[in-house]
Amino acid sequence: MAAERIKKLLCLWRVYAYLDFMLLTRDLRLFLNYFITDTLLNLAAVSGTFLLAERFAGLGMWSKPQVVFLLGYGMLVGGLINTFFSFNVLYISRRLGRGQLDHTLIQPQPLWLSLLTEGFMPLSGSAILLPAVGLLWWAGAELGLDPGAGWWALFAMQILASATIATAFSFLWGSLAFWAPRAAEEISSSALRIVYQLTPFPLDGSGPLLIGGLLSVLPIGFVAWYPCRFLLGLSPSPWDGALTPLAALFFALAAGLTFAKGKKHYERTGSSRYLSFGHRR
Amino acid sequence: MRLLHKYWHTALLSAAGLVGDNPLFLLDYLLRLLRVGVLLGLWQVLLQGKPTGIELSLGQLLTYTLVAEIIRDQLRCHTQLLQSLWEGSVGSYFLRPMSVFGQFAARMGGEWLFGLVFFSLPLALAAPLLGVDPLPASARAALLFPLSLGLAVAVGLALELFFGALVVWMDHNLYNAYRLRDALVALLSGGLIPLELLPWDLGHIVGYLPFASTASAPLRIYVGSGEPGPLLLLQAFWAVASWMMALWFWRFNRERLVIHGG
Numbered sequence: 220m221a222a223e224r225i226k227k228l229l230c231l232w233r234v235y236a237y238l239d240f241m242l243l244t245r246d247l248r249l250f251l252n253y254f255i256t257d258t259l260l261n262l263a264a265v266s267g268t269f270l271l272a273e274r275f276a277g278l279g280m281w282s283k284p285q286v287v288f289l290l291g292y293g294m295l296v297g298g299l300i301n302t303f304f305s306f307n308v309l310y311i312s313r314r315l316g317r318g319q320l321d322h323t324l325i326q327p328q329p330l331w332l333s334l335l336t337e338g339f340m341p342l343s344g345s346a347i348l349l350p351a352v353g354l355l356w357w358a359g360a361e362l363g364l365d366p367g368a369g370w371w372a373l374f375a376m377q378i379l380a381s382a383t384i385a386t387a388f389s390f391l392w393g394s395l396a397f398w399a400p401r402a403a404e405e406i407s408s409s410a411l412r413i414v415y416q417l418t419p420f421p422l423d424g425s426g427p428l429l430i431g432g433l434l435s436v437l438p439i440g441f442v443a444w445y446p447c448r449f450l451l452g453l454s455p456s457p458w459d460g461a462l463t464p465l466a467a468l469f470f471a472l473a474a475g476l477t478f479a480k481g482k483k484h485y486e487r488t489g490s491s492r493y494l495s496f497g498h499r500r
Numbered sequence: 501m502r503l504l505h506k507y508w509h510t511a512l513l514s515a516a517g518l519v520g521d522n523p524l525f526l527l528d529y530l531l532r533l534l535r536v537g538v539l540l541g542l543w544q545v546l547l548q549g550k551p552t553g554i555e556l557s558l559g560q561l562l563t564y565t566l567v568a569e570i571i572r573d574q575l576r577c578h579t580q581l582l583q584s585l586w587e588g589s590v591g592s593y594f595l596r597p598m599s600v601f602g603q604f605a606a607r608m609g610g611e612w613l614f615g616l617v618f619f620s621l622p623l624a625l626a627a628p629l630l631g632v633d634p635l636p637a638s639a640r641a642a643l644l645f646p647l648s649l650g651l652a653v654a655v656g657l658a659l660e661l662f663f664g665a666l667v668v669w670m671d672h673n674l675y676n677a678y679r680l681r682d683a684l685v686a687l688l689s690g691g692l693i694p695l696e697l698l699p700w701d702l703g704h705i706v707g708y709l710p711f712a713s714t715a716s717a718p719l720r721i722y723v724g725s726g727e728p729g730p731l732l733l734l735q736a737f738w739a740v741a742s743w744m745m746a747l748w749f750w751r752f753n754r755e756r757l758v759i760h761g762g
Contacts, residue, residue: 256676263683267693271546274699279545392527409527416531420538424545429537437534 224332231336239340257346261297265290265354268419281421284361285451291354292450293418293443296381298351302344304386308334310411312393315481316404318490330482362451370450373460377446380467384441385414387467387474394474397481400490418443434466441466506598507606514610529619536569536623539692540630556696560723562632567722568691568715570620570634573612574649575691575715577656579604581664586674591759601661601750637724644728648718651735656714658742659685661750668753690716696725710738 243250272278272286281289300309307313311334314320323333359366366374393407417439422430433440446463448454540562547558556564568575581604584590593600627634636642659681667677686692688711695703695716706712713735720726 252673252676256680260676260679260683263687267687270698270702271542271693274697275546278542406527409531413527413531413534416535417538420542422538422541424541425538426541429534429541433534437530439534 227328228332228336231332232339235336235339236341239342243342253343254346257343258350261294261347262350264415265294265419278421279423280453281423282362284358285447285453286421287354288358288362288451289421289443289447290419291351291358292378292381292447294347294351294354295378296385296442297415297418298344298347299378299382300386301347302339302341303335303382304338305340305343306338308338309386309389310393310407311390311478312396312403312405312407315393315396315485316400318400320485321490374450377450377460377463380464381442381446383467384438384463384470385411387470388414388438390474390478391470394477394481397485413437414439414442420444438466438470507602507609510598510603510606511610511613514607529615532569532572532619533623536565537630539565540632556694556723556725559633560637560725561694563634564694564719564723564725566623566627566630566632566634568719570624571649571718572691573615573620574653575656575689575718576685577608577653577660577714579608579657579660581660582667582674582678585664585667585757588759590757601657601664604660605657636722640728641721641724644732645718645722648721648728648732648735651732651739652714652718654739655710655735655742658739658746659710659714662742662746665746665749665753668757669749685711685714688712689714690719694719694725708734710742713738 243253268278268286268290272281272283277283278286307319314323323330323337326333358364364370389407389411392410393403395406396403417433422433422440422444425433430440434445441463445454445459449460449463543558543561543565547561579601581590581601584593584604590600593603596603624634636645663677663681666680667674670677688706688709690703690706690712691714695706695712697703698706707716717726717731717735721728721731
């Protein structure tokens, strides 16, 4: 049963990767327009922090290459979640608020499988992933990192945990759109904007109260800062490496439960966003 | 007077709509509060007791960041124009007996009213709790700041209209135009990171661009890190030049405007 599910998952990813390929190759001008703009704009989004690090030869306890590592890590997390959860799967409140969950529910497959596959855009997402890998590679070379298999395993685990936390955070807030479809239609955007805007900064100087908040209620610290501290050996305890995966587990559970509760509500009420002749309210 | 009355009521409707339609604007206020907290912490780490060779003192930098957040809506000058182009609802703006962009500006003003009362004022009052002196550098700075802010809003609105026209010119590629504007403004306006902190003397070059007139200039006047005369002159120049450019570009693209939905 599990093997069949995995086979179906891989098969669907292949289908959506092909569709992404077709979308981009349909018009070379369109492809280059999106690809180059995405690459440049994602680099521009983190350039403010980089320029500060250049000006001050680092930021606090972080050296310049360490800051670049942080930026690359944060960008990789953003790239991954955008590669796997495009078409508003990541911005789930838009689908819920617009009554578009019905389009997914009528498909002859479990909801989780649809959500895990139909936003897969590996080629479009590479416009963010490639510069992220470039930043990480440059920082690694400058830092003289010579990672073994164990470090790579930890890196993969932290990246996966960070991406899970960012996605779960969006779903946690986005589930509000089950109860308030119109008012909460854009709440996932607001939640993810918080994540994207604060990810490029080392949070060390933010004070215990703010750091506490950014590692609990709003888990933005886990998206790049905290795991990078661990991976670069800046955190005092080796146990710090376990905190991000544990937080990922907690937020994934919380998001799953909230989403399931919202879906139960939706099963009773349905979507109120469409009029009988098809227009949206 | 009657003309102003129409725009004033549009602004009031917009202010009320912000609360009625989407009470989740509170989440955006939370983001702003977090961002200011993170930046204040970062500046303290960077500048506390270290000779950095920059013109801004730590106190000025903290005031700069706090005031930038207090007047952030005015420095950004975001209207609903791009959103309306995306949704197609811009069509109904053309049908009303008012200036098309004037309606967007009035709506933006309405949204400011709410933010000023429920975010900017409380943040200004809470400044001492954050260890920041929110007062202007001098009486002269206090007098010239409103004038500079007015010019900043004029340049910001012109840029908003320009990017709206750019969306039409780029075959309604709203996503790229919107992100291009945000990236340029975040980096070149000095609204988030003061231009004096940029390396390689970039701040001096960037300071001559219109983006700097939308945020850096009024904030530098407020904290006393820039000579007001040249800054105001440059802002006045960009206020005229950017409006001429934006109006020309909007008119040039007006016939290309395609409206779907609405």
